[in-house]
Amino acid sequence: MNEATPMYVITGNLSAQKGADIRRWAKKNEVELCFTPTYPSWANPIEARFGPPREFTIANSDHPNHRVQTEALHAYLRWRNANARHRDVLAAERKECARIRSEKCIRWGGRPISAAA
Numbered sequence: 001m002n003e004a005t006p007m008y009v010i011t012g013n014l015s016a017q018k019g020a021d022i023r024r025w026a027k028k029n030e031v032e033l034c035f036t037p038t039y040p041s042w043a044n045p046i047e048a049r050f051g052p053p054r055e056f057t058i059a060n061s062d063h064p065n066h067r068v069q070t071e072a073l074h075a076y077l078r079w080r081n082a083n084a085r086h087r088d089v090l091a092a093e094r095k096e097c098a099r100i101r102s103e104k105c106i107r108w109g110g111r112p113i114s115a116a117a
Contacts, residue, residue, distance in 0.1 A: 007031045013038055053077070 009031050011017045018035070026033050056076045063069035 008034050010034045010036065012036050052080070 007030060009026070011033060013035055016022075017033075023033070025031075053073060053076055057069065057072045061069065061072070063072060
């Protein structure tokens, strides 16, 4: 591998991903491990897909069995698909939110940008 094209692997903070075997493999293969911050669900795009189903069908539930839980999940997915907004609308909303955050000097996650940054 040449120095002009470093290889990075972005991973979570699971302890199994920080073990000696993983670090040895990374060093041997000239790979730099980049760990995401602790509890960064707001920065993880997959959370946008799995967060709501977890909240609406699993969290604080008392489903008597997996079949009933699966039915609840399917009902949520049917509702979500029937009430989905067009991706262009969502992209425009994200762009506008980013513009507002930029004007207010606010980072993702709600923290203000420090003067030193």
